[in-house]
Amino acid sequence: MAIHSRTLRIFGKHWMKPLTLIALLLPGAWIFGNWALMLAYLPHEMGFNPVEYTHRFLGDTAIRVLLVTLLVTPVRDITGWAPIILIRRRIGMAAFFYAALHILAYLWLDKMWSLAALWEDVLLRQYITFGMASFALLIPLALTSTNTAIRKLGRQTWQRIHYLIYPLAILAVLHHYFMVKGFQIEPLVHGGILAVLLLWRVVKWVGPVFTKKSATA
Amino acid sequence: MKFTRNPRYQDLRNEVADEHAFFNRRQALRAAGVATAGIALTTGVACSEPQQGGPTGTSAGSAHPKPGAGIEASPTKWKVSDDTTPEDAVTGYCNFYEFGTQKTDPPRYADAMTVSPWSIAVTGMTDAPGTYTVNDLVDYDALEERIYRHRCVEAWSMVVPWVGVPLAGIIDKLKPTAEAKYVEFETYLNKDEMRGVRYPVIDWPYIEGLRLDEARNELSFMAVGVFGKAMPKQNGAPLRTVVPWKYGFKGCKSIVRISFTDKEPRTAWNKANANEYGFYSNVNPNVDHPRWSQASERIIGGRGFNPRRETDMFNGYEAQVAHLYEGMDLTKNF
Numbered sequence: 001m002a003i004h005s006r007t008l009r010i011f012g013k014h015w016m017k018p019l020t021l022i023a024l025l026l027p028g029a030w031i032f033g034n035w036a037l038m039l040a041y042l043p044h045e046m047g048f049n050p051v052e053y054t055h056r057f058l059g060d061t062a063i064r065v066l067l068v069t070l071l072v073t074p075v076r077d078i079t080g081w082a083p084i085i086l087i088r089r090r091i092g093m094a095a096f097f098y099a100a101l102h103i104l105a106y107l108w109l110d111k112m113w114s115l116a117a118l119w120e121d122v123l124l125r126q127y128i129t130f131g132m133a134s135f136a137l138l139i140p141l142a143l144t145s146t147n148t149a150i151r152k153l154g155r156q157t158w159q160r161i162h163y164l165i166y167p168l169a170i171l172a173v174l175h176h177y178f179m180v181k182g183f184q185i186e187p188l189v190h191g192g193i194l195a196v197l198l199l200w201r202v203v204k205w206v207g208p209v210f211t212k213k214s215a216t217a
Numbered sequence: 218m219k220f221t222r223n224p225r226y227q228d229l230r231n232e233v234a235d236e237h238a239f240f241n242r243r244q245a246l247r248a249a250g251v252a253t254a255g256i257a258l259t260t261g262v263a264c265s266e267p268q269q270g271g272p273t274g275t276s277a278g279s280a281h282p283k284p285g286a287g288i289e290a291s292p293t294k295w296k297v298s299d300d301t302t303p304e305d306a307v308t309g310y311c312n313f314y315e316f317g318t319q320k321t322d323p324p325r326y327a328d329a330m331t332v333s334p335w336s337i338a339v340t341g342m343t344d345a346p347g348t349y350t351v352n353d354l355v356d357y358d359a360l361e362e363r364i365y366r367h368r369c370v371e372a373w374s375m376v377v378p379w380v381g382v383p384l385a386g387i388i389d390k391l392k393p394t395a396e397a398k399y400v401e402f403e404t405y406l407n408k409d410e411m412r413g414v415r416y417p418v419i420d421w422p423y424i425e426g427l428r429l430d431e432a433r434n435e436l437s438f439m440a441v442g443v444f445g446k447a448m449p450k451q452n453g454a455p456l457r458t459v460v461p462w463k464y465g466f467k468g469c470k471s472i473v474r475i476s477f478t479d480k481e482p483r484t485a486w487n488k489a490n491a492n493e494y495g496f497y498s499n500v501n502p503n504v505d506h507p508r509w510s511q512a513s514e515r516i517i518g519g520r521g522f523n524p525r526r527e528t529d530m531f532n533g534y535e536a537q538v539a540h541l542y543e544g545m546d547l548t549k550n551f
């Protein structure tokens with residue numbers, strides 16, 4: 001046991017955590033770099049509608065990082081590689097930061113920092129209603145993701161709060177789905193991946209109930 | 218003798234509805250061309266020399282310029298005071314969902330589309346049904362350049378120097394009957410050449426339409442080029458409509474059929490989502506799209522970051538078109 005936790009610490013401290021951090025920072029570096037190039041009147045990769053590109057890039061990054069967060073547990077269950085759980089919290093935090101950047105970009109570039117105008121959109125426009133609902137649920141998860149918070153809340157309460165990730169991920173997919181024009185494949189791909197990840201939990205939780213029943217029968 | 222629609226053509230069109238048979242429009246047009254050519258000759262209907270569509274059918278009359286070839290056009294009074302959008306933005310940022318839903322898909326994939334020879338079937342309530350070449354409809358010696366603002370329903374805009382002829386002249390040439398109230402346009406559809414139609418983004422083929430008085434308005438334009446060159450494929454080669462007081466999607470690209478009817482056409486986006494895309498779709502800053510505001514627009518092009526501009530009623534063409542909608546509630550008829 002002692003050896004095990006020591007291994008965990010070594011994994012955690014020495015390579016996985018910083019590596020994950022770098023990977024999680026890459027999309028941010030990409031968008032900031034491109035904005036810097038654009039503002040310096042240099043060629044950039046954001047095409048002819050950099051604002052739309054920014055919204056889509058940050059939105060996609062937020063939802064994909066969120067899906068990766070949800071992938072951590074199944075990967076651990078399948079591979080039995082426990083240390084991977086050490087990076088779950090920081091991936092989740094990155095999803096929160098990208099979602100926050102996504103909303104700030106919208107508030108800045110499209111709403112001229114008017115919170116009233118943003119709120120009007122939340123009330124009026126279905127896809128933004130879903131986006132805001134999703135983000136609203138992300139906030140308590142981010143706030144309770146410090147070591148102190150986890151210690152104070154206790155593992156169980158913390159776990160219970162963090163079940164919010166399931167509905168908020170669904171809301172984020174709905175946000176994407178209701179945004180696009182016509183029938184498009186991208187939100188369905190995100191939705192499909194999410195469905196598989198959620199189904200994994202359902203099978204994991206409900207499965208044992210059935211096996212127990214059949215065992216007693 | 219009165220012609221409505223070529224019955225053979227109708228049969229072929231019905232096949233489109235059959236999900237198993239995404240058919241090759243080229244073949245349909247060839248068949249329609251042959252059939253109508255026969256009718257036209259035997260009855261002496263005065264349509265311009267009917268042409269056999271299809272990749273092998275060539276005739277002197279069908280030699281419209283290749284995409285990108287230089288074409289001459291005379292300047293007109295139609296100019297927007299703002300800077301013209303850079304050419305690479307106009308040809309590099311396109312909505313042409315037949316090639317994919319990303320703005321960069323059409324420039325990347327439209328090259329696969331065959332645009333020469335080309336034929337346009339004219340059907341419905343007309344005294345001049347038949348199959349026409351681009352040159353039959355468009356007089357390349359009388360091209361005009363019109364610099365219009367192009368306002369997309371997605372709340373962005375460009376300033377585009379189109380080259381073409383007034384749509385009114387084409388409508389006159391095609392002799393709609395007295396009962397005809399609307400004109401319907403259809404975009405080319407070919408699953409081998411258009412990778413985007415593999416997905417049911419909308420109910421293909423793309424259909425657009427106008428009230429006849431709208432189509433005859435002095436602003437309505439049949440464009441065959443842009444920036445002094447024959448139309449690039451991604452912008453709707455070889456010919457497309459431009460209706461500058463309406464959202465961009467009201468323009469129909471790569472037109473293969475023009476029909477006259479007395480019923481409001483079931484347009485593609487209206488069928489896909491009637492709450493969001495009305496038949497009229499006039500640019501109107503006071504009527505929002507359910508999912509976003511239409512009060513302002515992003516300006517496309519330039520290398521820096523452009524501030525948004527306030528959207529103008531009828532995209533700035535109120536003086537020319539407001540009378541078309543007198544007495545209509547534009548909130549209901551959006």
Ligand code: HEM
Pocket residue numbers: 052055056057058059060062063066099102103106128130131132134135172175176179
């Ligand atoms: C108040 C909250 C939010 C607002 C105002 C907002 C706004 C937007 C806007 C303006 C777009 C682009 C629309 C366009 O290009 O026309 C967008 C797209 C998107 N957003 Fe959000 N969003 C919010 C929350 C979220 C959250 C919490 C997530 C994910 C965790 C998210 C994920 C996405 C995704 C995946 C897209 C689509 C990107 C694409 O098309 O490639 N959004 N959002």
